[in-house]
Amino acid sequence: MISHLIAGDPRMSGGELRMRGRHRRGPFADGPARRRFSLLLVLAMVLGMASTAQLAGPPTAEAAAPNGYVPLPNWTIASNENATTTMPGNAAGLGTVTGHNDSYLSQAMWAGTDNWSLDGVIVPRLLPTQDSVTRYGNPCVQGKPVNQINQCSAHGFTVTLPRxxxxxxxxxxMGGGGWNSPSACTQNWYDVGVTSINGAAPTAGAVTAPYGTGNYAFAGNRLSLPQSYVNNRCDAPTSPVVYLQLKGLVTSYSLDNYYMGAVTANPTGEQVSASAIGGLRTNTYAPPADLSISKTGPASAVNGGPIQWSINVTNNGPQPSHGFIVRDAVPAGVTNPSLVSAPPGCTLTGSDLYCSAAPPSCTISPDATVTT
Incomplete structure (x- = not known):
């Protein structure tokens, strides 16, 4: 069986396996054996901005899944802190995906309508609490120079994958918001930064924006509205969905959502107010790969002699495979087996044979993957 897919070449031949042992009875195999295992993993995040002085509405443009990627299924909000879902397809058995709101300054919401879905999937939405808007948003804009961008507060969100x-x-x-009077305007929105991958600060090049950033600028793993966009605007910030790609083997990642504010017009110096915002919508997307396996071997063997068979693993796409573990069992009729020769990555423990292929700079063991 294929016990876990992680990453690697589109096609790998298992090569020649030779094993020595005593064969008591019966044929070695009943002919070729084939299994297919589809692993679809996905994680992504989506935002958009709208234009009301109250809570902003949905994004101006719906997202479309990057070619060859699949989104996580519909999420369930268990509380203001946690949202859960599973991997799509056959990978659901790997376990639960958890999204956790790390900040008391924000709340997780699930509107349950198409307005807050992404690619037809209901996703978590994170936004500042009203208390956060009052306590941190208002001082963030009141008395500040026109067109000065200010950071009001920070809100964290962590997604953990089961594999x-x-x-x-x-x-x-990101859904922004705005406040205005006949002579004054303010804007509020989220900047978003990837602050950790697998519990550590991202290394250089670990976060990229291959599909563009809309109205946002991207630097230092952070999406920020640039000064040129904010200047003198009296409408709420808007942006299409932005896709960020994380590089390598990822088991968790954290986002910091920065509640930002600016006074964009105030010729009379009046008292202004901050605005609630539509917040952050997010989901995860993964590249699916469909692996199949075939095994061939002799129908009989000589007692005490070597037994030779071949295992081939094929990736049927649509994305390149990034590595895998093949687990095979020595037939019950073979006693005291020992591995005579095998491709790199193969080990024999008792009657269990494991062969693994890992991505560059990574090692892999049964039911686990680690970076080196």
Whole structure:
């Protein structure tokens, strides 16, 4: 069986396996054996911005999954802190995906309508609490120079996967808000930064924006509205969904959502107010790969002599495979087996044979993957 897919070449031949042992009875195999295992993993985040002085509405443009990637299924909000879902397809058995709101300054919401879905999937939405808007948003804009960008507060969100996912994509959609009077305007929105991958600060090049950033600028693993966009605007910030790609084997990642504010017009110096915002919509996207396996071997063997068979693993796509573990069992009729020769990555423990293929700079063991 294929016990876990992680990453690697589109096609790998298992090569020649030779094993020595005593064969008591019966044929070695009943002919070729084939199994297929589809692993679809996904994680992404989506945001968009709208234009009301109250809570902003949905993004101006719906997202479309990057070619060859699949989104996580519909999420369930268990509380203001946690949202859960599973991997799509056959990978659901790997376990639960958890999204956790790390900040008391924000709340997780699930509107349950198409307005807050992404690619037809209901996703978590994170936004500042009203208390956060009042306590941190108002001082963030009141008395500040026109067109000065200010950071009001920070809100954290962490997604944890049950198994490592290679090169996932996060879809991020930010919904902004605005306040205005006849002579003054303010804007509020989220900047978003990837602050950790697998519990550590991202290394150089670990976060990219291959599909563009809409109205946002991207630097230092952070999406920020640039000064040129904010200047003198009296409408709420808007942006299409932005996709960020994380590189390598990812088991968790954290986002910091920065509640930002600016006074964009105030010729009379009046008292202004901050605005609630539509917040952050997010989901995870993963590249699916369909692996199949075939095994051939002799129908009989000589007692005490070597037994030779071949195992071939094929990736049927649509994305390149990033590595895998093949687990095979020595037939019950073979006693005291020992591995005579095998391709790199193969080990024999008792009657269990494991052969693994890992991505560059990574090692892999049964039911686990780790970076080196």
């Amino acid at each position: 490592p996912l290679v090169d996932p994509i996060i879809a991020i959609g």
